[in-house]
Amino acid sequence: MNSVVVFMFGFNKDELKILKKLNSPVKIQDFLESIPFNFEKHGITLMSPRKVLREKKAHCIEGALFAAAALWVNSKRPLLMDLRALEHDFDHVVALFKIDGHWGAISKTNHVVLRYREPIYKSPRELAVSYFHEYFLDDGKKTMRDFSKPFDLRKYQKQNWTTAEEDLWFIERALNKSSHEQILTRSMLARLRSADKIEIAAGKLTQWKK
Numbered sequence: 001m002n003s004v005v006v007f008m009f010g011f012n013k014d015e016l017k018i019l020k021k022l023n024s025p026v027k028i029q030d031f032l033e034s035i036p037f038n039f040e041k042h043g044i045t046l047m048s049p050r051k052v053l054r055e056k057k058a059h060c061i062e063g064a065l066f067a068a069a070a071l072w073v074n075s076k077r078p079l080l081m082d083l084r085a086l087e088h089d090f091d092h093v094v095a096l097f098k099i100d101g102h103w104g105a106i107s108k109t110n111h112v113v114l115r116y117r118e119p120i121y122k123s124p125r126e127l128a129v130s131y132f133h134e135y136f137l138d139d140g141k142k143t144m145r146d147f148s149k150p151f152d153l154r155k156y157q158k159q160n161w162t163t164a165e166e167d168l169w170f171i172e173r174a175l176n177k178s179s180h181e182q183i184l185t186r187s188m189l190a191r192l193r194s195a196d197k198i199e200i201a202a203g204k205l206t207q208w209k210k
Helices: 003-009 013-021 025-034 049-055 060-073 124-129 153-159 169-177 186-190 197-203
Strands: 079-085 092-099 102-106 117-121 144-148 180-182
Touching: 003 060, 013 049, 013 060, 025 060, 025 092, 025 102, 049 060, 060 079, 060 092, 060 102, 060 153, 079 124, 079 169, 092 117, 102 124, 117 124, 124 144, 153 169
Parallel strands: none
Antiparallel strands: 079 092, 079 144, 092 102, 102 117, 144 180
């Protein structure tokens, strides 16, 4: 492993060996499925990819950052997308990738919804709106409202986002402030149908227990 690569990403040889093996979106997604969800039992966190490797757990944005780092190590752009909801619901963050001109997404979630997307979408918007019908509260209200344009993490490497020991709140703030596109017009909003009982029940299925 040459020193230029180590310097570029900040990872040591052992970390790079693991990340180099995750050389496809499917392998990255499978790795994220293999580690528990981070329930933040000791306080809220926003761990770097290095800390995710060490702690062997992640929540959604930590998983997205890890996926973006693995893509970057394997010569793909490290891109995030923020799926933003109403204030009384949670945002979700995924890592974007592109194959043969089509977009897909890697996603770390504890629920049956908001998961991996195959690279079949012609645009980031088309991919983003594929999550819309899955994004609802326990009363069935659909809450997703906008999404960010692809957010490139390469410009933050001077802040060592790949290997920082400190929580990466600056990335969360920058992502939230980045350009977002609205999904719904007023007339669309007025016509929304709530998710039905079976959708709500399915949405409560979880992979990991606290």
